[in-house]
Amino acid sequence: MEREFSQLEGMPISADLVMAGEFVQLHGMPMPVARFGPPRPLPCPPPRPPQDRLMDSRMYKQAIQGDRDGFIPILDSISSEKKLPRSEILSQVSRQNNTCLHIAVSFGHHELAKYIVGLCPDLIKKTNSKGDTALHIAARKNDLSFVKFAMDSCPSGSGASRDVEQAEQSLLKIVNKEGNTVLHEALINRCKQEKQVEILIKADPQVAYYPNKEGKSPLYLAAEAHYFHVVEAIRKSEVEEHMNREAKPAVHGAILGKNKEMLEKILALKLVHQTDEHGRTPLHYAASIGYLEGVQMLLDQSNFDRYQKDVEGFLPIHVASMRGHVDIVKELLQVSCDSIEWLSKHGENILHVAAKYGKDNVVHFVLKKKGVENLINEKDKDGNTPLHLATMHAHPKVVNYLTWDKRVDVNLVNIKGQTAFDIAVSVEHPTSFHQRLIWTALKSTGARPARNSKVPPKLSKSPNTDDYKDRVNTLLLVSTLVATVTFAAGFTMPGGYKSSDPNAGMAIFLMRNMFQMFVICNTIAMYTSILAAIILIWAQLGDLNLMDTAFRWALPFLGLALYAMSLGFMAGVSLVISNLHWLAIVVFIIGIICLVGLSVPFLLLFIPSKSTNRILRYISYYPFLLLVWASEGPKIKQED
Template sequence: MPISADANMEIDRETHLVRNISASSTHGLHAPADEDEDAEHKKLMDRRMHAQATQGNVDSFIKILGSISSEKDLQHSEILCQVSPRKNTCLHIAASFGHHDLAKYIVRECPDLIKNKNFKGDTALHIAARKRNLSFVKIVMDSCPSGSGASQDVEKAEPPLLGIVNKEGNTVLHEALINRCKQEEVVEILIKADPQVAYYPNKEGKSPLYLAAESHYFHVVEAIGNSEVEERMKNRDRKAVHGAIMGKNKEMLEKILAMKLVHQKDKDGRTPLHFAASIGYLEGVQMLLDQSNLDPYQTDSDGFCPIHVASMRGNVDIVKKLLQVSSDSIELLSKRGENILHVAAKYGKDNVVNFVLKEDRLENFINEKDNGGNTPLHLATMHRHPKVVSTLTWDKRVDVNLVNDRGQTALDIVLSVKHPTTFHQALIWTALKSAGARPAGNSKFPPSRRCKQYSESPNTDKYKDRLNTLLLVSTLVATVTFAAGFTMPGGYNSSDPNVGMATLLMRNMFHMFVICNTTAMCTSILAAIILIWAQVGDLNLMDTALRFALPFLGLALSAMSLGFMAGVYLVISNLHWLAIVVFIIGIISLVSLLVPFFLLFLPCKSTNRILRHISYYPFLILVWASKSPEMKRED
């Protein structure tokens, strides 16, 4: 049977350790004085046994076994119970390499060995199941006597054998299903041998029934459903329906629902309807709602109903469906007194926020307060969701100056942040200011703290670093454009009457090159002078210098780009297609340069509606650009 690279590496490491330990004993080294250490040393597998177990030759294995038995005066069973440094027995090693005949012999010689665990808590059956070698599992179990010791029938095998779990809480059946083993006959035999195991949850709370439902293993689910199990065992499996929902398969969900597990809650109090609403499985939600005895108002441990969970995850279609089926869902509140708009704003789900704002029947939600007196705008501000804040502030029905129980408006929340400022907070502050938000006069926070973020002087060293970077850029632009002014494209005339004049002086593109180059040099020098003034150390002057220098530097970079395009176009204009390509690339590059540069000045905090409209899409671009990769994946 082919051996995986991982298995080879693991066995090689063990063989190396066994050889070192065994070699020390065979070369006459003294045994440790401590009796416990000596006993532990005797439990270690001889390197020759380890090597034969990896090779799988039964005759050679028996020969080595007899030889070691004679040398050390040990019974065969005692030798077979010896372990490698990772607590693997010969049976574990045979399972790793798929040596079926050797496994049969070892189990016949020492039946109890099949229950031994290695340092990961795995029996040999766990290892075989993980390697999708369930035929090995069947062979080993067929070779193992039943609890009474009288039968070799796998269906009467000792039940505790299949109930043994490793450190992950997985049984053999768990391992088979986790590793997508498709040997249907053997999986069904495992279920028939001990049906209760199908309902054992592992450390993740997933039973074999859950795994089979998630992976669309219809034959496994059917075998589990046909087995007779006590009701108390079924009650242990609280997430089987969740597995069917996770698999998003209608037929599988119907099968699981027929097993009457739909009312089970998981450890967090979530029902299958909570779970379907969470992952956005609309068809599953509909099937669950069709259950006549299903309660769509059950809450989880956080006090969330399924409609709150759908809002939290941004599954607007689920929200619509739940409102359609039970219109009184709009009145449901969480433990904190939050409606669905509160939840959507808190978790930054702007699609649900937009849906609620467009629904006339949900208009009362817009300025509703939770148990802490917070409106959806307060919550969106607290949890730093600038897009939701912007969406809310564009709605005229939203009162941006309402205060919560702590006497704070949404703007107060931004200003009360102890440490300045993330970019998201700056965007939120801009959105609120442009909507006319004001700080509350009766805030319970002292003015010195509320305004700390924007009144405290920034760190001088950080400002100087920014100034020096911009000064370096402006100096480089000035240097390049100055040099370009004396190396004109096309060169100079060397004969009368135009000695020293540019040869391409009368060309339109040459005029554009000269104008752009001159503009770039002058504005970059002007920006450099402003930034040099800022070096005197006054923080107010630094801030003013930055605001004035940036536009000049932007103009310089744009003009330099245009000048380069004009110069190259000029000298290759005889090759028409290449000149056109250069012109197109230049225009695209210029636009690409201007867009991020102008985003430095937009959006603005003015309440003027025209300026707000101009700033709207730049604001959305900045929100998108400032998201972390984790946030984008979640969305």
């Protein structure tokens, strides 16, 4: 060891070794004590370009400013300092692998960018950390004039510049990390320079069909954005599209754009039979977004297979039913009426699909159509009828429509031996409002559980005292407040009291009709609120059955008290302003409207009824739909 140390002491210490801490303990310092176990790993710095490839900060600043006269001296100065040719200095990059050409183009400094390209044409092909060339950046900024210049300046084998129509095609085929070519970037960013875009297509027509990572080709983007000049330029190039399974067909883009003229141009390219990776035809797409005019145009195409299924076995009419587009369903049935009987891969007809996705308008239309009796109770591969699926996916409005149809057998069982009622009571969250509405609809139509179900019944959750206690305390507080207010109103009569004999102490408006109405309503509110409070006090004894009964009885009494108090307020205010007729009439009208509004939510607490009585069911029909409407949240529109 001493011999080795003596040899090392005479050796120079490199900077790399000093930074790594290799010889810290060798020169006059005590040796470290040996430790067992693996050494601690040093923190890894973020990846960056090698030091000799990093751009000088002075050049970076000049590239941002775009001053060509200031850039040239800095370039010459750095070249002489580092003894490197100017082309190598220009090839240096920033932390994000941007060359000075990338920076100049991103800030729109054309003169500087042209100067850099003249000194070092190879920089046109250089990509940054995002895979962008300077041409990508220029196209993203709608600066296709620079793209044309760069393509003209691209060196050929002899080193001379060439015409743009003979420009090096690999430039246009370079893709960034998003899979976008220069033409993609120009169209994505809504480039309006028609001639420049046409030049790009003419330089390399095949690029018009290249898909990016989203599967969108420039032709697809042009069709979706209604760029007629781009589609026309691609059509004139007379290059056949090589359909990639990862690429979205351009005709689908035209359909999503919902432009009749554009769709006609794309159909003229003979692309109507293309399908995407899911096997969906253009007709599937048009039916999905509810584009009726597009559906009609596609159906008019000769030799078009309107019965082609996607990978899920769905016909276009299934997709239209799934999305709730009744007008599309009607159009498809007029052209091919037998498509109503076609089944998906899961054995689902259009009524199954509409019920599964909650499209009540389609369900309503199919149920009213003649000759659909075989669809109503048809079972899919799992034995589920449309009623099973609507119950399973919690669509109360669909369940309501189905249960009102006499042809629907509500007690059919699926493969698991479950009826729709079994599904309604065995869901994960049976207390949700939608499930309560579904249970009510099924119960009122006479639905019952199956006796031979293969699924064990879900154990009913024992009622929790705390669940009832909060409700009882809330109602007790409200009833006490109503009793207090009405008690005070009984001794502060509208208009006051007479102070002279013979009727001293009597109310001034005693003989007025509105006053009498006020007294009656105030009295009713007073005693019904006290009665509700007494019933709720009994609920505090802790017996769950008594608590539930008290809750059900106290609620209507409290509702009556609130209603009577509101009516009494209207009568009292109308009385004291009766001399100003227009104001009294306005107050009376507002009061009537509000009283009707109060009655609606209160009555909805008791209806719809679970009774199978036909009259009660009819009474409950519209309140049920109102509750469904009130319980539905905002829906997010989704499109394929």
